[in-house]
Amino acid sequence: MRIDIVVYDGCDELDVVGPLEVLRSASAAGADLATRLVTRTPTASVTASHGLVMAVDAAYGPGADLLVVPGGRWVARHPVGTWGEVQRGEWLPLLAEAAGRGTVMASVCTGALLLAHAGVVGRRRATTHHAALDDLAATGATVVGDRVVDEGDLVTCGGVTSGIDLSLWLVERFFSCDLADAVAANLEHARVRPARGDGPPEVSDRFR
Numbered sequence: 691m692r693i694d695i696v697v698y699d700g701c702d703e704l705d706v707v708g709p710l711e712v713l714r715s716a717s718a719a720g721a722d723l724a725t726r727l728v729t730r731t732p733t734a735s736v737t738a739s740h741g742l743v744m745a746v747d748a749a750y751g752p753g754a755d756l757l758v759v760p761g762g763r764w765v766a767r768h769p770v771g772t773w774g775e776v777q778r779g780e781w782l783p784l785l786a787e788a789a790g791r792g793t794v795m796a797s798v799c800t801g802a803l804l805l806a807h808a809g810v811v812g813r814r815r816a817t818t819h820h821a822a823l824d825d826l827a828a829t830g831a832t833v834v835g836d837r838v839v840d841e842g843d844l845v846t847c848g849g850v851t852s853g854i855d856l857s858l859w860l861v862e863r864f865f866s867c868d869l870a871d872a873v874a875a876n877l878e879h880a881r882v883r884p885a886r887g888d889g890p891p892e893v894s895d896r897f898r
Contacts, residue, residue, distance in 0.1 A: 691723040691864060694754040696781070696801075697746060698729065700771030703738040704850050705760030705798040712857035715873045721865045730781055739763050739771060750784060756860065757793050759785065760853070761800025765821045772800045782808040789843070796845040796860065798853035805844070806831055814841045819849035840884040855882045 693713055697706055706727065713725040726747035729736060735743050739762040763771025775781050785808035789795050797805050802818040805811050806829040816831045817823070817839045827833045838847045838855050840863070847856035858881045862870035874881045 691721075691756070692754045693723055693725045693756045693758065694728045694750065695725065695758045696729075696750070696760065697727045697736045697738075697744060698771075698775055698781070699736050700739050700763050700768060700774065701736065701760045702762035702799060702850060703740055703742045703744075705762060705801065705853050706738065706744065708851065708853040709758055709798065709857035712854055712861065712873055712877070715876065716861045716865065716869055719869060719872060721861065721869060723864075730784065752788065752791065754788070754793055756864075757785070757788050757795055758857075759795070759797045759801035759804050761798060761803065761819065761822075764800035764803055764825070765819070772804055776804060776807045779807075785810055792843070794843050794845065796847075796856060798847055798856060799849045802826055802831075802846045803829070805846075811844065811846075814844055815839050816841070816844065816846040817848050818846065821849075836885050837882045838884045852882075854879055859883055 695706055717723050728748050728750040729746050730750055732749040733746055735745050737743050761772045764773050767773045789810045795805055795810050799819045800822045802816055811831045813830050813832055815834050817834055817836055818826045823833050837852045838859050858870045858874050
């Protein structure tokens with residue numbers, strides 16, 4: 691399984707690094723997956739919202755089974771970050787095309803706004819950072835306040851640290867609950883699964 695995490699200047703560090711650590715930890719534990727950091731065009735690195743310079747694995751190209759889109763600086767309407775990426779629009783057709791090919795699309799925090807403006811979310815259930823819920827609703831999405839929302843080929847999560855829960859859920863969904871719990875235990879993280887039906891989100895028993 692190939693998982694690509696989209697990165698761009700101004701993306702939030704933890705939106706990227708949280709899922710990256712979870713997914714690569716799952717791989718090290720035996721899961722058949724490879725996780726890459728990808729940019730829209732070839733470049734050696736990007737500078738995230740708090741100044742961390744991250745090395746890039748590859749330029750984006752079709753073929754990932756799962757695409758993870760982080761947010762960053764949306765609420766500030768900063769030109770370098772998610773807001774600026776939506777305004778420039780260069781990622782939008784690529785994201786729409788990936789979704790159209792059947793790639794599972796996931797977002798962390800305000801990465802949901804990139805997916806929404808690419809037409810990937812539509813009226814489906816989705817979530818994002820609490821300060822951007824109204825912006826997501828304005829795109830037509832059915833906004834819910836859950837930490838992780840799974841709509842099949844669209845999985846979204848709330849702000850920043852919830853990217854860890856999203857990626858742990860993806861490990862459970864595509865591999866096993868035991869593996870996801872083992873990675874969470876190593877991180878000392880009380881993970882939250884998507885709500886089932888009308889019930890509340892589930893917190894792993896292991897960490898109660």
